[in-house]
Amino acid sequence: MSPNLILVIVVGVMVGSGVTLVLERSLTRILIGFVLIGNGLNVLFLVASGPAGRAPLIGIGEGRMSDPLPQAMALTAIVITLGVTAFGLALAYRAYQLTGTDDVQDDLEDDFIRRRAERDEVSTTFDEALPDEAMPDEDYLDNDDTLDVGVAADAETSVGEENRR
């Protein structure tokens, strides 16, 4: 199949512009870039699906029909782009509301890990063993005498507990 040059150029420019914007820090720009990339890739579907033709409707028009499968896929992609972009806008608005700017900030947690690495420390969740630490213990008998003989004692302890409350 032969490619359609103008569409190929459109795809390249759209994706290129989109990528440039996505690498920015402003969430609005990132979203605009995202939509640009999405539109560009939808056009890529057209390039890949072969030459133009009549609409894929049975019984209407004459001649070669354009390929319906990439169209169905692109249609799904268009609507998904809408949902995800709207979500991104909500994120951008939220970020602006909380920080006063819609710029993506560097992750503080990552910075924290980097500093630990520079100081040659272990991670915070690592359980460092202390040399003279006690052996593991089921530690069941930490409080009062609760070992009972039977039902009568059961009742007694429950009374005791109520008294304590």
Added chain:
Amino acid sequence: MVWLVALHFLAAGVAPALVKALDRRAFWILALAPGASFAYLLPRALDVTASGEPVHERVTWIEPIGLHLDFTLGPFAAILALLVTGIGALVLVYCSWYFRPRDPEIWRFAGVLTGFAGAMLGLVLSDNVFILYTFWELTTVLSFLLIGHNPDRRANRRAALSALIVTTFGGLAMLMGLVILAVESGTPLLSEIVASPPPLEGIVIAGVMLILVGALSKSALVPFHFWLPGAMAAPTPVSAYLHAAAMVKAGVFLVAVMAPDFADVPGWRPLLVALGIVTMLIGGLRALRQYDIKLLLAYGTVSQLGFLVALAGTGTRSAAFAALSLLVAHALFKSALFLVVGIIDRSVGTRDLRELSGMRKARPLLFVTSLVAAASMAGIPPLFGFTAKEAAFAAYLDLGADLGWNTLAARLALAGIVLGSILTMAYSARFVWGAFADKPGVEPCHPRAFALGFSLVPAFITVFTVVGGFVGGWLTPRVATYGEAFAEGAHEPVLTLWHGFTPALWLSILTAVTGLALFFGRHPVAAAQHAIVDRLPMPDADRSYHALMRGVDRLAVEVTGRTQRGSLPFYLGVILVTLIIVPGFALVRAWETPQVSEIRLADNYLQMAAGLLMIVAAVLVVRSRRRLRAVLLLGVTGYGTAILFVAHGAPDLALTQVLVETFLLVTFVLVLRRLPPFFSDRPFTVMRWLRISIGVLVGVFVSAVALLATNARTATPISEGWEEPAYTYGGGKNIVNVTLVDIRAWDTLGELSVLVVAATGIASLIFLITDRSTRSLSRPHRVTTPDSNQWLAANLHDARRSIVFEIVTRLIFHTVIVFSIYLMLSGHNSPGGGFAGGLIAGLALMIRYLAGGREELDNAAPVDAGMVLGIGLALAALSGIVPTLLGGGVLQSAIVDIPIPLLGELHLVTSVFFDVGVYLVVVGLAIDVLRSLGSGIDAQAQDEAEEQEEEVVPA
């Protein structure tokens, strides 16, 4: 047998409810699961051990890959299964006294322990290696939960974790080995692998060794032994069951089942016998130094497990016989001893033998139980432990004759187990002395009273220890059935109290006397241990493990710190540069072989015009510093895309693209009104050029891919010839729509889920209640207009009214909604469908919002957006499920012609219900977007304005 395992899991499932209702008495009911299994298995086990014919059972599961629930009751598994179920039932009964009444944690414990009993039974019975592995890991995970029963202490958490990591590591090695073995043998069934083993060479040897790693880690052999003493953090019933009778025997079980065929694998015997004996000695020496009687038993278990693995791995008939006998004897005496420790712990409050004193007089029954069980452990006649140990000595005395080992190796092995047994004698005596003796200068303990049943459980188990010693004649043929898989040895093994004056008897006497001497001379022995053993240049396994884990953690921190810089543009840049370099390199290579046949400039002039417009707009988007301008230019590229779709012959795409673009444009503007008009200035020009060059390169790359991929395409499109079936089966003339709702309806269903998630996410982000925004999403309600002459409820925002807009909105709204429904229904045959229809309805709602504000939106759509989304998704899912209930495939559609009076026939394709679901989801998304990014932001803006006013007034 499958049902026995299932019964356990069922009991585990209802355990929390039972505990809630009956408190700790629930354990009695739970004990019925292993108890009933024991009763069921007992006659069958007797049959199997008498006849040697294993019982097979299969429940068909996943036919295509040949994975079935295969269960087998072989001679070894039968006896182990009896132990697992029998002791499991008794331990559960014991638990009903061990725990406090109304302990808030036991609902979980009861479920996990019962589930563990089921997993252990499944492990012992399963014949398919993959099912076996599943149960194996299930016991690992459940034992992790049991060891970490009391997670408050750090040491306990670490013990649980190290048990998990060590045994899972072994388990993964084992899985590799099992896969190798199953592939090389051509069957995953253990019984068939053992019946016709693959040739013992190359990869099979590697596989067997990997399996041994798993077995050794589970059975706590050196160098994996350190996890078992740590596991004593578990409640004592767990130690009695998992760490004496059941789980730690899994490794021995695996070795025993494989030994008949694989003992001849090079390295098998030296490895297992040597590691086993070393473990036996290390465990024994360590046990002699413990003050905690539970830890003493734990190290004793390590020692005995070493003994068992050495015997099971020897691979002679008499050693196999001794291994099975000792396994049973060990399960009986060790579980009883652990249970005694639990009672002492619960009634005195300490397990430290320096504080325990006077218990012999205070608790005579416990004392007798312990004395008998410990004597069995030490190998004193007339108990089961004695007969089993005699058999082991006899087996190792004939090692040279049976295996042809040279005298030195055989004698060394014999000396090893005799030395280990001497240590066993010594620590057995230390246990009884430590727990029960009167110690001068120590205050006698006054144990609290407890129910008689509590101490009857270990006593009951110990009865079998005594009986087992006397019924050796009855036991011998039954135990020997397993040994028949091995070649006949120099002597036929037998369990008996009196062999005559054989070398084994002299060894037993030597063991007992020397062991007692070691015990009585414990002070000099301890000093000697301190002086010699501590100085030996032996790496401490626990410390090495910890150093290893620390190393892994440090490596993770270093790698994360170096690679994860926390900057989103940096990450994206790395990904994109990788895209340019790696696939780009392949692209350049592919370019060298010329295959570009012909390139056409464009299909028609419309493409040229739209394309040029889009290129200009896209470049301008990047250059613009004003937000609004960027968004409007983005809209130009979007409408341009729609024109390209028209020019290509894709009306459905064009329609959807125009609607989406419009909706998106308004949504962008709704949000942008609250953001600053300009993008923040970033002076770093170098970075700017870097971004642009990455963008250009990626653009060139994608263009090149488009050129190359289109040229490379030679196959016939998959959609060739869809016309005919689309009409006859799908019942529609619009092939794209039939594709969406029928041919590829799964895709669409997935997409709907994404939309529902996105919509819910949007609403949650805006209506999230924090200190900054206190608005919550209230139920939409109708707003009545005070002045009934008003067109819309817009009188609430006088300043922003537009009479023309209001009137037009009022006039067209209902027409547009009807049109959207028409578009949805007619979409099957002409451009349209659920997506387009839903978007048009969404736009109609948007117009109402723009004309009359948020009250007007609530008037137009007095429904909860979540409800619309949910109904839509449910409808789409139902239209997928209903056909299966009627005997069709998932999402299959049917064509029904319903005659309607006056109007003629309704040609109904059932996939229309799916499309209605699509319509509703899109409308729901639109309502959510408008209500969140429109009304929600309005309300927040209003709140802020009011706050500012309040601040201004007092000033």
